[in-house]
Amino acid sequence: MRAVRTARRMDAARGALSAAALALVGLLGACGGGGGGGGAALPLAAPAALAPGDDPIVPSSSVQGQCAAPRGGIDPDTGAAFPDQPGSATTEKRWLRAWIDETYLWYAEIPSTLVAGEYATPLAYFNVLKTPLSTPSGRPKDRFHFTADTAQYRGLSQGGVLIGYGLELAFLSAAPPRDIRVAFTEPGSPAAQAAFDRGLKLVEIDGIDVVAGADVAALNAALSPTRVGETHSFKLQAPDGSLRSVSLAAAAVTRTSVQNVKTIATDSGPVGYMLFNDHTAGAEAQLVAAIYQFKAASVSDLVIDMRYNGGGFLDIASELAYMVATPAATRGTVFEALRFNSKNPFRITAAQATVPFHATARGFSVSAGLPLPQLGLSRVIVLAGPDTCSASESVVNGLRGVGIAVDLIGGGTCGKPYGFYPQDNCGTTYFAIQFQGVNQQGFGDYGDGFVPTCAVADDFGHALGDTAESRLAAALTLRSTGACPAAPQARGGGALGKAEATETPYLIRSPLRENRIISRP
Template sequence: MELGLQRLAALLAVCAAAVALSACGGGGGGGGGAFLPLAATPQPPAAPAAEDDAIVASSSVAGLCAAPRTGIDPDTGAAFIDRAGTSVDEKRWVRGWIDETYLWFDEVPTTLASKDYATPIAWFSVLKTPALTASGRAKDRFHFTQDTAAYRALSQGGVGVGYGLELAFLSASPPRDVRVAYTEPNSPAAQAGIVRGTRVLEIDGIDVASGSDTTKLNAGLAPAREGEAHSFKLRAPDGTERTLSLAAARVTRVPVQNVKTIATASGPVGYMQFNDHLATAEAALIAAVNQLQGAGIVDLVIDMRYNGGGLLDVASELASMVSSGGATSGAVFERLLFNSKNPFRLAPAQTTLPFHATSRGFSTPAGQALPRLGLSRVTVLAGPDTCSASESVINSLRGVGVTVNLVGGATCGKPYGFLPQDNCGTTYFAIQFQGVNNQGFGDYGDGFAPTCAVADDFDHALGDPAEARLAAALTFRSSGACPTAGSSKAELALRKSEAQGTPYLVRSPARESRLVVTGPPTQP
């Protein structure tokens, strides 16, 4: 399939790692979640034996759907291209698209038979490389699909159905330990006064720590529609317990929070909690940098421990605002390396994203000069849920000589990207490129190791100077020494998990992404 630049402009992304619990969901914030690795979904009868696996051009079967959509495609403004077809047609499209565009198309096992997989999604799930990283993790742990309409709502507006809770699974097996990482402002959870560190004890009367009815637990964590209500028994950080009902609502994520200045002996240090590279983050980041610039900060801590990624252009804007024009002018923010077929027929210049010096127009007028902090050093609070576009910020700044100190745990390791592609109402995400920085580096499939390994601290609010990771960042910048690690059993277990890059947030894979939606890269 030959895709032109207009299609490339639609979306380029890095997909998500399998969540620690083999779940896809938003942790109650914007989608579903899961407690335990779910049993395999019972498969309907296999496709007829007449089905064959000859690879055809995906364009020849695109839009041939078992259940064609009608109406207008919001992405194009024209009618959906869907027309009557079969699930066999959809599977043929999947196989052709993988063969044409998948970064490791020549590593897909040739012994697989589509008739052994009942649905196009099941067939897609196995069409990937079986290779491993140096640490033994799957090289491609990022394959996933999502309902197209749900993906559009989340990626474009940060809107999903949930409670506004971002949940962290500190222990996924009994006795389970599920805590609130943070809440979204004005969400049902925030309005109920639920704070970071709150432990979830029961859902609809079922014990979270040891309950076996994961179906009901999952249903409580992953409300399917607005107004759906479930009962939660919670224990606050101060030890008080209460039971309350939460009703799911449409929750809009606030990507930039807690922008503040912290006084230190060597001058004011800026802090910002940056959770998602959404379109709305553009205006929020510009406002945050202006605020910190006005405060005369001498250093900056960006809290991206829970930032799964998003718009790569926003990541480029942030990196530019952190650094100086001298460091980034004419430099590569990220270069995209595709498979040997050059499936999107791109010239080298078209695979290069620069450091943006002006706004892109996502949530602020395009073409405005971005403010700059002009820093040669920045500290990032990171962990296994720091993914994709967030890792691009780290890698790109290091690529132009900016010192990036990481405090926390190893990042998740997603140097790869893809062009999400809709077919028949399902959006497919398969790795199609690797991103490298100005020095040509992009080999971090096992994540970036922390400068200072510090376990996540659920006993303090994010942005509190006493919170373990922020406190360690402030200590390191002033003394150059990492604090002594704690030795409690819980902290040691958590640090081991984080060092191995094991994520513990339960959220939608689409929230762990790298997206380019502004068309072919242009010069700043």
């Protein structure tokens, strides 16, 4: 479970993987993006302008791995010793400036007034090495620049393992009077075993008032446990007003990316439903199993609940899109084409910059090359909201690009048509936007997110997958009648909640889960 921060979510601060003070402090990092195109290698552009007195930009390879605190031991990714050599914070910052200049999508928009010596740490320097420009709506163009501890990143992206309670919270109001609800739990987790059902409201943590309490440090410490066995007490309020107290001990929780796979009987045929929360490596096997289950049930339509899916591996998104769509739509077409900056920093050919609809497993958690099942649908309904981000939006854009109708039910999506190659240096993995993704039709300009077909508030009064839950009910109504239902009275308001209306995500989570990540060619 993520620590609490401001209700506005602070688009410009989706940063470093660390706890954020409740209703006071945002995450430390931010990230980047930009235009340009892939294709054959292009001549290098002139070095970026520098502030007077700053060090000249050198090739990043000449200062890579020169660390203030070199790592010892074996790199589990390579099986060889870590490449770190003795260096300093200054050499780490020189590598950052060079790497950004070479690979950042909007490298030409980096302010020329930044002086490395004015920033105490490489992380502080990295946080400002991004474009200051805005989207058409006025949101920061680059609100995704961030960093993570390399070991933590590896654990989450490969195994989906985190220390915590297996509890995901929705912050309906993070400023006093706070309203913090259970969004969902991971199967078998401490929270699930303690019946932390969706919609329960947090009233107290370790005796501290959650609604109006001022001891945010203690609240954050309890919400973000750092070791297995760490125990904290919670008082919860049910929708009927009843209270109960529960103690939770943190554990190493493996995320189950695909949950609630079910078939809903309707008068016009069976409809498949699944909750899909993360494009992690383990999701590959879970998605394949779900699609086989839907094929066996001969579903005529599919509802994919991605309202809380922040993204992950782009190849997983491509596999899912292939398994949903028709053979004719996916044969020989582009799922997503990657556009890099004018320097073509990774020397990627046009073919390498094209992600097809994968017809076989990529080997994340299913044997590489195994043929994938295909439902052959011409339409799909996606439950979405401001927490639907990056690779999840690629599923929508990629399917629409080949003529598959995609209806969105809920709120507007986060707006991240960008991605990156994660880059480790000295034990920190840096994420700076290096490409923009476009579909078969060349469309990828959704920096302000996708607008829903039917605007429907998130409903914390029903379990996810319950046909009475507002968004799923609206999806079934749209499917059967072709029209959006009248706004349901979710949370007593009837319209989108404040967070959704301001395109502010509910979930306070690591930016590692709001990504479009691809492997290097």
